[in-house]
Amino acid sequence: MAADGAKGDRELGQYLSSECVTCHQISGRYDGIPPIVGWPEDSFVEILSEYREKKRENQVMRSIAVKFSDDEIAALAAYFGSLKPRTD
Structure with missing residues (x-):
């Protein structure tokens, strides 16, 4: 299970991230939507x-989150956690 501290697959997370970055920069x-880059x-x-x-209350986030398995959530966490916010 993803919540037990297991590390996710960053490459899979990058592949799955396209829907996330539609809204999250x-x-x-x-820009009005919380950033997820660099999150623990x-x-x-x-x-x-x-x-x-x-x-948690947010219909958009609920409709997206329900699509992902524990392993996919861990992969997304590994990918976004590995990124650093741009300073430019």
Whole structure:
């Protein structure tokens, strides 16, 4: 299970990230939608899992999170956690 500290597959996370970066800026900038670049993996997994389990309110995030398995969430966490926000 992703929440037990297992590291996700960054390459798979990058492949799956296209839907995320439709709204979340890959640069890490905040433009009304919270940035997810550079997030700690454990926090990313916890938050996305809470959307999937309907513990957090946001219809868009719930509809996206429900599509991902634990391994896919861990992969996304590994990918976004490995990125650094741009400073330019």
